Amino acid sequence: MILNVENINVHYGAIHALREVSFTLSKGEIVALIGANGAGKSTSLNTVSGLLHPTSGKVVYLGEDISNTSPQEIVRRGIVQVPEGRKIFAKMSVWENLEMGAYTVSDRKVVDERMESVFMRFPRLKERRNQPGGTLSGGEQQMLAIARGLMAGPKVLLLDEPSMGLAPILVEQIFDIIREINDSGTSILLVEQNALMALSIADRGYVLDTGRVVLQGIADDLLHNPFVINAYLGGETTE
Amino acid sequence: MNESVPLPIARKGSQLLKYLRPTFGVVVLLFILYRLYSVLVIRHEYGADTWTRLLITGLIIGGVYALIAIGYTLVYGILFMINFAHGEVMMLGAYAGFFVFEALKSIKVSSEPPLNFSNANPVISIIIAFAVGMTVSALSGFLLEKIAYRPLRKAPRLVPLISAIGASIFLQNAAQLLFSPQLRDVTNPEILRRGIGWKILINGSNVIIPYTGVFTFALSILLLIGLYIIVRKTKLGRAMRAVALDKKTAALMGIDVDKTISQTFLISGALAGAAGVMWGIHNGLVYYFVGFIPGIKAFTAAVLGGIGNLPGAMLGGLFLGLIESMGPAALGINFQLKDVLAFAILILVLTFRPSGLLGEVLSEEKV
Ligand SMILES: Nc1ncnc2c1ncn2[C@@H]1O[C@H](COP(=O)(O)OP(=O)(O)OP(=O)(O)O)[C@@H](O)[C@H]1O
Numbered sequence: 393m394i395l396n397v398e399n400i401n402v403h404y405g406a407i408h409a410l411r412e413v414s415f416t417l418s419k420g421e422i423v424a425l426i427g428a429n430g431a432g433k434s435t436s437l438n439t440v441s442g443l444l445h446p447t448s449g450k451v452v453y454l455g456e457d458i459s460n461t462s463p464q465e466i467v468r469r470g471i472v473q474v475p476e477g478r479k480i481f482a483k484m485s486v487w488e489n490l491e492m493g494a495y496t497v498s499d500r501k502v503v504d505e506r507m508e509s510v511f512m513r514f515p516r517l518k519e520r521r522n523q524p525g526g527t528l529s530g531g532e533q534q535m536l537a538i539a540r541g542l543m544a545g546p547k548v549l550l551l552d553e554p555s556m557g558l559a560p561i562l563v564e565q566i567f568d569i570i571r572e573i574n575d576s577g578t579s580i581l582l583v584e585q586n587a588l589m590a591l592s593i594a595d596r597g598y599v600l601d602t603g604r605v606v607l608q609g610i611a612d613d614l615l616h617n618p619f620v621i622n623a624y625l626g627g628e629t630t631e
Numbered sequence: 632m633n634e635s636v637p638l639p640i641a642r643k644g645s646q647l648l649k650y651l652r653p654t655f656g657v658v659v660l661l662f663i664l665y666r667l668y669s670v671l672v673i674r675h676e677y678g679a680d681t682w683t684r685l686l687i688t689g690l691i692i693g694g695v696y697a698l699i700a701i702g703y704t705l706v707y708g709i710l711f712m713i714n715f716a717h718g719e720v721m722m723l724g725a726y727a728g729f730f731v732f733e734a735l736k737s738i739k740v741s742s743e744p745p746l747n748f749s750n751a752n753p754v755i756s757i758i759i760a761f762a763v764g765m766t767v768s769a770l771s772g773f774l775l776e777k778i779a780y781r782p783l784r785k786a787p788r789l790v791p792l793i794s795a796i797g798a799s800i801f802l803q804n805a806a807q808l809l810f811s812p813q814l815r816d817v818t819n820p821e822i823l824r825r826g827i828g829w830k831i832l833i834n835g836s837n838v839i840i841p842y843t844g845v846f847t848f849a850l851s852i853l854l855l856i857g858l859y860i861i862v863r864k865t866k867l868g869r870a871m872r873a874v875a876l877d878k879k880t881a882a883l884m885g886i887d888v889d890k891t892i893s894q895t896f897l898i899s900g901a902l903a904g905a906a907g908v909m910w911g912i913h914n915g916l917v918y919y920f921v922g923f924i925p926g927i928k929a930f931t932a933a934v935l936g937g938i939g940n941l942p943g944a945m946l947g948g949l950f951l952g953l954i955e956s957m958g959p960a961a962l963g964i965n966f967q968l969k970d971v972l973a974f975a976i977l978i979l980v981l982t983f984r985p986s987g988l989l990g991e992v993l994s995e996e997k998v
């Protein structure tokens with residue numbers, strides 16, 4: 393188990409956003425967290441990233457409790473989040489954004505190698521490396537956000553709604569990339585509202601509803617679960 | 632960074648303002664043009680010698696303003712607040728410089744001829760004065776943020792602003808109690824004696840380029856270049872830029888946001904401290920409210936250049952220094968009106984170009 397979230401409660405002041413939430417991620421897995429708006433998906437990722445700290449329960453990463461560790465330390469240890477809405481530094485060039493992603497990496501050679509491999513994976517970004525991040529299209533910005541995350545050399549990549557606002561063809565492309573990243577050894581925690589896409593590439597999934605985990609299981613099983621079909625797959629069946 | 636909006640004063644005007652503003656602008660512009668024409672073209676009141684003197688004065692004071700203005704702009708860029716206690720941070724640096732020179736002056740290295748440490752080792756003395764002054768101010772800025780601003784990080788934007796004004800009053804009064812309300816004369820090492828300098832002959836009259844001024848200006852420029860390199864080329868600079876743009880995302884990049892904010896206050900403080908020591912060396916007087924006027928002037932300079940904009944603060948400082956020294960002469964008004972002129976500029980900039988002369992920094996998108 394690379395990441396183990398145990399019964400966490402998270403509050404925003406008086407708002408109780410996560411109630412006794414538990415989930416796990418094994419090495420090499422893709423795990424999907426699905427749920428409607430406000431279910432607590434981003435809150436879960438932000439708690440793993442150390443931007444929020446649980447009021448009770450703990451987040452265990454590689455056997456160590458990181459519930460109260462700072463976000464920068466968590467990045468250094470290998471958990472990297474690609475935030476909801478991409479959050480590209482709009483005025484910085486593509487290249488500068490990628491450099492920012494490698495902020496924790498002090499070895500220049502490693503940065504250059506990663507830059508090269510990221511450009512191999514996203515040739516489009518290479519063409520546009522001197523262009524301000526804010527002038528990229530939505531799909532390109534999402535690629536840049538993921539590429540920027542890869543620059544830190546994550547063991548665990550947290551992706552918050554990578555398909556948000558993208559045309560279906562681009563969604564397919566992004567999910568192919570996610571699978572490739574996973575194939576090359578990075579464990580992935582994937583937050584999505586697009587439950588069908590998320591569960592189709594995930595190994596396992598958790599369904600969050602108003603701050604609780606209401607369902608969990610193998611991704612295939614969830615795809616055929618009547619509750620999931622009704623609530624998150626718009627009542628369509630997949631086969 | 633949706634929580635932050637531009638300076639409150641920079642909002643769009645009311646219906647009335649819409650007509651008033653251009654009229655006001657045209658009147659001001661015509662007045663300025665008329666004065667410039669009558670003074671420069673018709674009356675020829677001042678010769679090249681006077682203009683040179685004013686230019687020199689302007690550059691010297693402008694360099695000092697630029698150093699202080701950087702502090703306003705860096706802090707605004709990162710926290711979206713005006714650090715109104717920044718002038719007091721400079722004042723503490725000025726006192727530190729004063730006390731260092733006093734202490735070094737009292738160390739006798741030989742009695743025949745009478746020679747004290749300050750004159751025996753002037754370069755070392757000056758270096759010590761700046762090192763101590765910059766350290767004191769850097770630490771003051773650092774503590775100021777920790778004590779007066781950090782606990783209010785999540786509060787509405789007006790709250791830290793009021794805390795800053797409180798801190799400014801507190802520091803002035805604390806300095807008055809600790810160091811007495813007396814005006815202190817700064818004794819420079821002999822090589823930097825005030826009032827002496829290179830003489831050049833212009834229009835048959837001697838124009839003095841004071842050593843203190845040359846020193847002050849040169850050091851200001853060096854520090855400004857150093858700062859620019861830090862912000863543009865180092866990892867700390869990258870962290871500062873990322874934190875200024877988006878704190879949450881910066882944290883996700885592995886940047887220690889709190890530490891970066893502290894470092895910003897350390898750097899701002901160090902520059903203000905250098906400005907304080909220079910002020911003492913060049914102007915010769917240190918007192919508990921010595922930071923007040925340069926503080927607001929530098930704030931004006933920062934707004935002039937577009938607050939949050941680094942080159943803007945540097946150029947704004949130099950520009951304000953020049954306007955202040957040459958403006959009264961060019962407009963044919965009393966030299967004692969230089970402060971009025973500086974603040975009139977603040978009002979004009981806020982009225983017509985609230986984002987500053989170089990700035991787009993306050994555009995909705997970035998802030
Ligand atoms: N900064 C905040 N302050 C107060 N409440 C918050 C804050 N952020 C989120 N919440 C609340 O916490 C709950 C969970 O929000 P969260 O952003 O985790 O949902 P989500 O599942 O990511 O939704 P979405 O799909 O819309 O991104 C919501 O009720 C939300 O209103």
Ligand SMILES: [Mg+2]
Nearest residue numbers: 433434435476
């Ligand atoms: Mg969310």
